[in-house]
Amino acid sequence: xxxxxxxxxxxxxxxxxxxxxxxxxxxxxxxxxxxxxxxxxxxxxxxxxxxxxxxxxxxxxxxxxxxxxxxxxxxxxxxxxxxxxxxxxxxxxxxxxxxxxxxxxxxxxxxxxxxxxxxxxxxxxxxxxxxxxxxxxxxxxxxxxxxxxxxxx
Numbered sequence: 001x002x003x004x005x006x007x008x009x010x011x012x013x014x015x016x017x018x019x020x021x022x023x024x025x026x027x028x029x030x031x032x033x034x035x036x037x038x039x040x041x042x043x044x045x046x047x048x049x050x051x052x053x054x055x056x057x058x059x060x061x062x063x064x065x066x067x068x069x070x071x072x073x074x075x076x077x078x079x080x081x082x083x084x085x086x087x088x089x090x091x092x093x094x095x096x097x098x099x100x101x102x103x104x105x106x107x108x109x110x111x112x113x114x115x116x117x118x119x120x121x122x123x124x125x126x127x128x129x130x131x132x133x134x135x136x137x138x139x140x141x142x143x144x145x146x147x148x149x150x151x152x153x
Contacts, residue, residue: 001078001082007082008031009031009082010028010029010030010031011028011029011030011034011051012027012028012033012042013025013028013058013060014026019152027058029053029056031082031083032083032086033053033054033055034050034051034053035053035054035086035088035089036050036052036080036088036089037049037050037052037072037076037089037091037093038050038052038070038091038092039068039090039091039094039097040092042092042093044093045065046065046066046068047061047062047064047065048061048062049062049068052088069097072093072097072098073097075097076097078094
């Protein structure tokens with residue numbers, strides 16, 4: 001996804017050749033060209049899936065079935081976020097992948113929870129610091145009064 005306005009998202013297929021640590025770009029499409037994501041079989045864990053674009057059909061194989069699920073989740077989320085008009089059809093995908101409790105939603109919930117806990121901790125610390133500041137002010141006033149009384153004696 002680019003930083004330019006309006007944002008442009010691309011799907012890039014890469015391949016890693018045996019014995020190499022680098023990846024080679026094979027093909028690239030704009031997200032707007034995506035018409036269909038086919039998970040092939042929602043009842044079987046397999047790394048294969050198909051993507052249908054405006055003028056192309058492409059078969060994909062992820063490293064693992066789990067990586068396929070993560071890719072499809074991220075792709076679905078990206079489509080929901082960046083495509084306003086024509087959104088692609090997601091077929092033969094497990095409903096948990098493109099439904100409610102995705103990895104992205106879980107991550108967002110975890111971040112929200114962490115922020116809320118940190119905010120609560122900061123508020124509590126702020127209250128304690130406020131009480132300590134009041135007590136310090138009281139002690140300062142008491143010390144000043146003692147000093148004034150001692151000076152008079």
